[in-house]
Amino acid sequence: MSTEPRVEVHETSSALATAVAGELLTRLADIQSAGRVPQISLTGGTIAEDIHRELARLSAASEVDWSKVVVWFGDERFVAPDSPDRNVGQARAAFLDAVGATQIHPMPSTADAADVDAGAAAYAATLREHGSGEFDVMMLGIGPDGHIASLFPGFPQLDVTDEVAVGVTGSPKPPPERISLTLAALNRSRSVWFLVAGSGKAPAVASALGGADVHEIPAAGVSGREETIWFLDREAASQL
Template identity: 70%
Template sequence: MNVVPPSPRIEVQPSPEALATAVAGELLTRLADLQAAGQVPQIGLTGGTIAEAIHREVARLSPASGVDWGTVVVWFGDERFVAPDSPDRNAGQARAAFLDAVGATQVHEMASTATASSVEEGAAAYADLVRAHGSGGFDVLMLGIGPDGHVASLFPGHPAAATTDAVAVGVHDSPKPPPDRISLTFECLNRADTVWFLAAGDGKADAVARALAPEGSVTATPARGVTGRDPASGTATEITWWLDTAAASAL
């Protein structure tokens, strides 16, 4: 049976601060519900300014949530291929903002320059981790969107964005520094029951509008390529765009 995925839901908050609080609260509610149902939640994290604000709110709200972070499996949509202690690493930012504070223990980081000799080796290693410890998809996948419409490290017109039959891909010559990165592919990102796009600020407004426009290409706006589980699987995916007023201003 084919199931048509629902239209994206758009949630607009008056400020980045209100957006961060709303997303953090909803994430904790989802995790608590999944755990109450006997499930081990699998989530995908993103980087960026609004993500860091959300992460700090998760740390603040977690004690009252009832979520057992020791049984939440954490993944990353992409990572900068730099030294493990570099401030550019998404994993380091997430650990500092909330993962260490809430006691998350099942955190699967992508390779750094200390653990892989190349982005290709790092991508292959992360694919092996996903196959070994993943459950077949994400319960909640969070993705930022760049001003150019990129998600994870899949950039407009970049050859890495066209990768198929792979879980992760090495990215060279990224148009946004640092140039070397590791990213999940569209095929992996689309194994998600719930996809949340996160955007704040008027610098994201045009990209958000292009991503949600009735027509447009994935090549030009990669965010259009993340639609959650294939409707042919029989599973409808929830897609929500969490925006502040400025990011929603071009809709």
């Protein structure tokens, strides 16, 4: 059973990024030394970019074999494959290519699927084929509105319980078309890490940790099977 969430507060967003990157490398090394192939899910956003750069910097001195890490994404913008909006493109540029990650499963782009629903179905099939049934580490950002992945407050996708991934149209944040893992899929994680920096996120963080309704603050609806950690900078934690 998932335990109470743990809250880690770091003085600055850069200190937060370094701490998260170091913790992830330690986890991956431990999983690999135990003879398992780790499965992780990445997120996008500014703090994720900082963490990814730190992963590139710190990986050289770590024991992690990135060619034996399976990489997934919690959501993606349904745009052209070479669009700068793509989370996978940002992650590749920041660290995945540099560290030698090869088992990367990007969500479909507009070149791969006719629409967001077809893309979601295709990603679900890929996850069923190459996934292990759960993620070792699920990394999630949170929006000022409390959204996670591309699951937004009040959207019907929050109530989908029988799918792995869903298409999203009319996103309140551009671009409007996206693919997202469902709450059910996000919750199939041993460890869920929320990565949050900045005072603009502080109200949503406080609401999520305070047990808000998932339809108002979607972040309140995800927790890890073994642990849930909120990695916050001082500003994001300012309303706790």
